[in-house]
Amino acid sequence: MFDVPVWQQLYTEINDENFVMIVVAEDTGGEATAGPIFDAANPTYVQVIDPDHLVSSAFNFVNVPSAAWIDEEGRIVRIDEGTYSKIHTFGEGDQAFEFGNDVYAPAVKDWVAKGADSVHVQSAAQVTGNIRQHSADQLKADAAFRLGNLFRAHGQEAKAERYWEMARSLNPDSINFLRQDLTLSEEGSAGETFFGVMGKYMSEGKDLYRPLDIEKS
Secondary structure (H helix, E strand, O other): OOOHHHHHHHHHHHOOOOOOOEEEEOOOOHHHHHHHHHHHHOOOOEEEEOOOOHHHHHHOOOOOOOOEEEOOOOOEEEEOOOOOOOEEEEOOHHHOEEEEOOOHHHHHHHHHHHHHHOOOOOOHHHHHHHOOOOOHHHHHHHHHHHHHHHHHHOOOHHHHHHHHHHHHHHOOOOHHHHHHHHOOOOOOOOOHHHHHHHHHHHHOOOOOOOOOOOOOO
16 A cells, blocks of 8 residues: 555556556455545545455455556456555665565556557466466355454454454465454564565465566666
8 A cells, every 4th residue: 555656646647548547455444444545645546445355356366566457358468466666665774675666667657558569468378377266265265254354343353363264274375364464463464474474485486476577678
């Protein structure tokens, strides 16, 4: 969500009535949590709040920010990449590190301007290869996660946690599930636990996103 203001800037710069940008906030806290972040950016693009992570479930994203480019014919032409609007620096001094990239936003501009002629449009075979296939356990995990949300909304915390634990055990690769759970902890979704899991995840050779095949111009 820290990229929200920068995406607004990009959307303003593109200024094309045929381009629709939909930004989705996945947070079980709903509008009370995500709404103020959108409001602060004063966005003119479409904003959606997704408490049940339905978008990640549909596209099988494992981490945010992720995106899909969908052309005017409804065809996905890119999917499942680290869709940062710029390079970010987190922390200070020896603890500082960078994440994100500065090539994705210019690629979006190029696609809007050139459509199917953009060099960043991927073939159907490439897109198909980048779409993560759902396993039976992942589908069960999505259902368990939503049940947990339902029980939590009705004040049944024990049942909610039981189903969230089930979701994480059925789909341990979902960073989205982990981060959502950590929002309810004291350290939050970007603390020591999160970075420890991320380090382990990457050391095991797992993809948080599909490789970004966009070169800096």
